[in-house]
């Protein structure tokens with residue numbers, strides 16, 4: 734089974750969006766890094782992004798049956814969405830949260846994410862490499 738790698742709102746504009754915080758790599762670049770890291774570990778990824786909370790929830794529910802582990806960068810929804818947390822609590826496969834920036838070093842409202850309550854671990858602050866490290870961690874936890 735593949736590792737699901739889900740990204741939340743505004744990450745479709747990665748590379749253009751506040752590059753001093755999020756870097757110059759695009760989401761397609763990040764997809765390539767995740768695929769390469771997964772394949773070096775004998776895994777595949779299903780890599781998706783949505784600006785819509787409900788669509789992310791649909792994919793988390795899909796992951797219950799179809800994924801061996803889940804990596805999620807919930808973006809802004811991490812700080813607001815009880816519904817995404819509730820979906821993750823039911824997912825039944827290991828969850829690794831990841832962030833490009835280090836939210837703990839930014840505004841106070843970024844210091845907590847609901848998603849962390851359902852995550853085995855969190856990778857933050859390494860730019861695109863946060864995703865690669867999260868995929869590696871997920872592969873190690875995969876069922």
Ligand code: DQA
Nearest residue numbers: 807808809832833834836843
């Ligand atoms: C982010 C951090 C969040 O606080 C922010 O809302 C994002 C991106 C990150 O990857 O660093 O959209 O999840």
